Amino acid sequence: MNLATATPSEVRQLIRKGEIDAQTSGMCNGYAQANMAVLPKDLAFDFLLFTQRNKKPCPVLDVTEVGSPVPKLVAPTADLRHDIPRYRIYRHGELTDEVTDVEKYWRDDLVAFLLGCSFSFEGPMLEAGLEVRHITDQHNVPMYKTNIECIPAGVFHGPMVVSMRPMKPADAIRAVQITTRMPFVHGAPIHIGDPEAIGIKDIDKPNFGERSEIKPGEIPVFWACGVTPQAVAMAVKPEFMITHAPGYMFITDVLNAELSIM
Template identity: 80%
Template sequence: MNYGNCTPSQARKLIREGKINVPTSGICNGYAQANMAILPKDLAFDFLLFCQRNKKPCPVLDVTEVGSPIPRLTAPNADLRYDIPRYRIYRHGEMTEEVTDLAKYWTDDLVAFLLGCSFSFESPMLEDGLEVRHITDNHNVPMYRTNIECVPAGVFHGPMVVSMRPMKPADAIRAIQITTRMPFVHGAPIHLGDPAAIGIKNIDTPDFGERSEIHEGEIPVFWACGVTPQSIAMTVKPDLMITHAPGYMFITDIPNSKLAIM
């Protein structure tokens, strides 16, 4: 079924009912999607500072009150315990569980962060006639850990994660123009071309997501990615961090147009 024309509230209802359990790229076209990271309150300030210092991979859209699962700025009728198709539980840096709701994991000391997602700039790219390969081929976007170190803050440090979309060079230039106007959802690419230059040893084996075919005459184009907190969890090994599963985002009530600089 095509969920592109769903409203955000309709999509979240279907997710809560277990009827949408697929990567959310292409769902609710025109509305911003968000990455999520949840931490105990004693780590929340350090993580907020980390996001402030690393706005390309971690552009903050919303932060919940301590103990509240309600994202009041981005979707005040939503509940972050149930409205994402898949969640990952990290304990001491290891992903221990992937679940479809957080009912038994949520506690009154948790703080949730919603971070801008590159799926939000795919709609204007498609509207401009650009191909987005993982949408064409109906698979999750490929994501890679890089050798680009984030700016440390408190206990948080580690490498940036990037998402990749293959493009012809002329299309890549247009994609840069489109995404530069959207800094709240990662903005312009951070790298074009040679994957080894940013520490990616094999473009055919992403660390998260699924492989995209790169056709003759195309180059890989890399954007900073909101899966970076999952890489940070593997590096820092906090007692607990809860995230979305890569590619399975939170759908907000915010139109993408509100996040663009015109």
């Protein structure tokens, strides 16, 4: 099966069967992918408020009913316990497990948040003839913690995480034009150029994902990233939290075109 042209339900079935354990960039072209954060009900309102105050890194696509693993708005036949290739389990802010299925961790008091993902704007960028380096080189996108503090909400606070794609300056301008139309999947870049200006000391050592080569004549372009909730979890230390592993996203039934402002 060609994973780039497969439907989301086809790929989710393969993931559920354990036949796919790979980062999802480039899968199901044309369909939106999502970051996931799952928290106990007593923290859900604070987190929802946090997402509303920090829409660049945390654009909400769906929120589940308490205890339900079904994202009714974006993929009503899916099951969030099984349909992501790789998950991370946090306890008191510490990463304790990385697994391919979370059924045994699921609880009746959990609420799942699905947040827009930058993988969704990569399709339109490729269609416009722009190179996406981590797809070319077949590795996970590099992601970095920054010195940009999110707006606090309730117990939640912490730094914004960004993803980076190296580009020629002219291509960066085109990328800004394309992604500005897609605010539900992070929208326009939050920074272009000098990494140290946003607190990144070594561009070759991402906090998440893998290094991308920046070639002569290219500049780094940074977008707000849905891995931000994981950085927030490390700062806030909730007693329990489930997330996707960075780069291993949930693939929705929503077309990217539905999330674009024309």
